[in-house]
Amino acid sequence: MTTLLHFQMQDGDWVKGKTNNDELFHGYIESIHHEEGIVKVRVIQSDNRLSIGKISDSTPDRLRPLETPPLEQEGHIRNWIDIALSTKDEAWFMELTNALRQTQKKDGEKLVS
CATH class of the missing domain: 2.30.30.140 (SH3 type barrels.)
Incomplete structure (x- = not known):
């Protein structure tokens, strides 16, 4: 105990x-x-x-x-989104999809620069 x-x-x-x-x-x-x-x-x-x-x-x-990878790479975020969906955690899903949008926006800006 x-x-x-x-x-x-x-x-x-x-x-x-x-x-x-x-x-x-x-x-x-x-x-x-x-x-x-x-x-x-x-x-x-x-x-x-x-x-x-x-x-x-x-x-x-x-x-x-469990060490979680930083939410900086699209692939990591997508994996966590799959887990959020499987656990039916709506708040976490929304947080992750927002992080995904931000990452995609940053990656798009890098491509244009």
């Missing part, structure tokens, strides 16, 4: 790690159950295809923050 005392992540944070069944995954934290020492993660990518889209249990010591 002491692992949760220093657990700095919160709901919505993107993480990578292993489930309690030793499946590798990337996903985001749905909820943290301090009393039980369990973190529930919505799996977006996994070595077990059946886990994708589902919520899996893990423990804080098996999780690491």
